[in-house]
Amino acid sequence: MDGTLFGYSEAQVAQFGLTVGVGAFILYMLFIVLNLARESKAGKFGTFVLFLVLALGMLGFLAKNVIQWVLGL
Numbered sequence: 001m002d003g004t005l006f007g008y009s010e011a012q013v014a015q016f017g018l019t020v021g022v023g024a025f026i027l028y029m030l031f032i033v034l035n036l037a038r039e040s041k042a043g044k045f046g047t048f049v050l051f052l053v054l055a056l057g058m059l060g061f062l063a064k065n066v067i068q069w070v071l072g073l
Contacts, residue, residue, distance in 0.1 A: 019065075026058055 005013050033054050037047040 022061060026054075026061070029054060 004010075008016075033050050036042075037050050040046070042050065
């Protein structure tokens with residue numbers, strides 16, 4: 001069990017942490033953007049734009065993972 005953490009390699013732990021950690025961070029950003037839209041009274045269009053930009057960032061993160069999976073990296 002040398003060089004492992006509970007039977008998982010360092011690469012497996014890092015991949016899990018990246019996926020779950022960034023996913024949790026994105027959910028936290030959703031909360032922050034919603035709170036920002038409420039406090040600034042952004043209106044429907046302003047709130048839509050804020051969430052659109054956040055969604056594009058999420059799409060980029062998802063696309064990176066899909067591209068890595070397709071290329072087998």
